[in-house]
Amino acid sequence: xxxxxxxxxxxxxxxxxxxxxxxxxxxxxxxxxxxxxxxxxxxxxxxxxxxxxxxxxxxxxxxxxxxxxxxxxxxxxxxxxxxxxxxxxxxxxxxxxxxxxxxxxxxxxxxxx
Amino acid sequence: xxxxxxxxxxxxxxxxxxxxxxxxxxxxxxxxxxxxxxxxxxxxxxxxxxxxxxxxxxxxxxxxxxxxxxxxxxxxxxxxxxxxxxxxxxxxxxxxxxxxxxxxxxxxxxxxxx
Numbered sequence: 073x074x075x076x077x078x079x080x081x082x083x084x085x086x087x088x089x090x091x092x093x094x095x096x097x098x099x100x101x102x103x104x105x106x107x108x109x110x111x112x113x114x115x116x117x118x119x120x121x122x123x124x125x126x127x128x129x130x131x132x133x134x135x136x137x138x139x140x141x142x143x144x145x146x147x148x149x150x151x152x153x154x155x156x157x158x159x160x161x162x163x164x165x166x167x168x169x170x171x172x173x174x175x176x177x178x179x180x181x182x183x184x185x
Numbered sequence: 186x187x188x189x190x191x192x193x194x195x196x197x198x199x200x201x202x203x204x205x206x207x208x209x210x211x212x213x214x215x216x217x218x219x220x221x222x223x224x225x226x227x228x229x230x231x232x233x234x235x236x237x238x239x240x241x242x243x244x245x246x247x248x249x250x251x252x253x254x255x256x257x258x259x260x261x262x263x264x265x266x267x268x269x270x271x272x273x274x275x276x277x278x279x280x281x282x283x284x285x286x287x288x289x290x291x292x293x294x295x296x297x298x299x
Binding site: 172 | 186189191219227228231285286289290291295
């Protein structure tokens with residue numbers, strides 16, 4: 073089955089700097105890769121996703137890149153702000169049908185003012 | 186994005202009682218919903234896949250008689266923790282899948298069993 077590894081487990085950056093979180097997956101059949109942001113005591117919020125037919129997707133300060141050959145994908149947050157502090161999870165699945173998401177271990181991102 | 190409502194957000198119960206958690210998709214129909222459990226500082230652990238009108242599919246190691254799932258309509262799935270014990274205390278989160286296969290999550294339910 074699919075296995076998703078996420079690094080780093082914790083990340084601390086200065087406000088205004090960029091943050092990068094990386095994930096690798098094992099199943100070459102996976103074709104959908106969402107990223108979720110989870111604030112303390114809340115459910116995960118979908119912030120961006122990418123499908124395997126594109127290599128990069130951007131939404132304002134957030135971008136995701138995908139390398140299908142190497143089976144890894146990354147989340148990039150630019151111009152970080154204190155409200156970006158949260159736990160971020162990557163996930164992988166096959167989008168057709170009721171397919172399960174396999175989550176990474178999570179990254180606790182702290183933005184220092 | 187799509188809205189998923191989960192209720193209650195927090196529940197305290199006595200050991201041996203049952204607790205029901207509701208998950209509703211508010212602005213879309215979801216033939217498939219998922220139930221997760223999350224321990225502090227850990228990732229989400231899938232418990233079961235809930236399909237409207239059929240029996241839920243449980244992940245290995247999850248007791249189906251302990252965690253009863255009902256998905257009676259396209260907008261509502263319920264998780265009942267039966268005969269709850271302190272070790273069942275956790276954060277339970279549901280998600281609902283839209284037609285392209287994207288999952289949107291509820292806000293979670295914190296269960297504390299005394």
